[in-house]
Amino acid sequence: MNRTEIDTLGEFGLIDRITKGFEHRQPSTVLGIGDDAAVIDGAGKHAVWSSDMLCEGVHFDLAYVPLKHLGYKAVVVNLSDICAMNVLPTHVTVSVALSNRFSVEAVEELYEGIRLACGVYGVDLVGGDTTSSRSGLVLSLGVMGWAEPGSTVTRAGAQVGDLLVVSGDLGAAYMGLQILEREKHVLRAAPGAQPELAEHASLIGRQLKPEARTDVVKELAQLRVRPTAMIDVSDGLASEIRHLCQRSGRGIRLYEDKIPIHPETYAAARAFDLDPTLCALSGGEDYELLFAVTPSDINQFLNHPLFSVIGHFTEAEKGHVLVTKQGLEVPLQAQGWDGFTAAG
């Protein structure tokens, strides 16, 4: 592969090169990249706006994350925040700080992933910043969506008796990471070794190429259900439940046997000598949507292929209770990624 130094293009040449081929799909995009700011028509709606930062060595390790996947994932995790407000994302900005370790081709690969995600989700890239960094790669994204006033869902609002529902399944992204880390160590020990990734392709895919649940936001609109509280699962189920409880002023009863874990996740966890439930509770990076609904909506969710009803909200004084498969009631530990790593 050619290696073109970024210096040879300069900042503006680089921006021209990487933003080529980003189409505008949103009719609300009045002005995109290339001026001091983007202009977006809201037509009387509320702007829903989030931002997020990803740092090399903290949020990703380029030893096993291809740049294209990194670009894709960076967009997706930001879109997920807007979905968690019950809103469909429409616009993103991407700022990148790069050291001279990166060639133009490497940056193009990163933007190829960003472009792919923009295409898949129909969002427009409308701005950002490109700068040099003294050290690693830093990505900072902004994302926006538009909502009818009153239709957004915050973390605060779950009532006593509300059901706790989660989309998809949990723990797969964490197991994908375990597999990638194992392969990294194998490759370090024996550089010529052929990684055994094929058999775990779907778990690795959940880690490297997660998806934002825009389909869930659309389905909720279809079902005419407005959750009372919602969050996305980025740090792990237990941590997100804690956020919902804290902001809503509620307690929770979570049923272990209801937590959706894919058979492949389950098998991989067992092979790694890990508790599959713990992977779901503390693994994180699933980007599923976790929300509260009023009990009268239960029939919409009980046999719905997208959703699992996994618990219900209680008075705050009753605390956070995990009902195990054996019927024991144990305190739900809210361990985020760090806590889990330390414990594991």
Place this chain on the structure above:
Amino acid sequence: MNRTEIDTLGEFGLIDRITKGFEHRQPSTVLGIGDDAAVIDGAGKHAVWSSDMLCEGVHFDLAYVPLKHLGYKAVVVNLSDICAMNVLPTHVTVSVALSNRFSVEAVEELYEGIRLACGVYGVDLVGGDTTSSRSGLVLSLGVMGWAEPGSTVTRAGAQVGDLLVVSGDLGAAYMGLQILEREKHVLRAAPGAQPELAEHASLIGRQLKPEARTDVVKELAQLRVRPTAMIDVSDGLASEIRHLCQRSGRGIRLYEDKIPIHPETYAAARAFDLDPTLCALSGGEDYELLFAVTPSDINQFLNHPLFSVIGHFTEAEKGHVLVTKQGLEVPLQAQGWDGFTAAG
């Protein structure tokens, strides 16, 4: 001063601590910090949105920039981008990546500057991200304003014969930086030395605590003038003129004797053996507004204390011409910061 390690608070504790005391002043702020996204009421207006990234060792040097000033400046340079669209900024998000070199008190100092800027400009901090970094400090800001459809001004739109106008004066921030760098070297050579900064307080202030020209945006509205093209002076006058010409498809005639340079800037440049005009053309970080207006608006600007008419737009083929004080016509060099540093 106490030193509290960030670890002792954790991410959420840190966020609670640093976002305390940020008031909401904008009636359009529906939901601010603490959820998955912010919600802002646009009431039929266009959202004008920009983002920017600042990296330690590239955009700032903590050896002579106090953290409070850094926070203030980071907000201001972003607000300036929205002003450059002829729009008043209303909302910001701030994301920060920190290494463990920084204590909680240091982060509080940074946010003290951010809070100060939010207060001065009446903008609401509504989101952001706080994360750890493996190396230096990285700041990433998003900023938003709201415009009546059709009122925004881009870089493209200057017509042949339009006047080129700039607010305030130029080159002061660059001279402030020269003074700070000299003092840094003096202090390195003789750690006990007393820096001679007092006599240059206003130039240093222009570097450390620049201001966004929201007053200019308001004055333009007052004068009922809508510029045909506009940009803010972040990289230096010559570079910004080049952007306006390129995007508008025009040439320029710039008159050296019209370029506004404060007497103090002039004297300092001479003392440093620098050409004052070159400081204005290539210094940058002035955050003045540079814009084109139709010739019929000339009387509004000729004797206005905020503005200087410094040139006019020509056909693109006539190129970029600087008419020197001696009446010579020379090509206008578009040197940004880097070019200047290399040449200096």
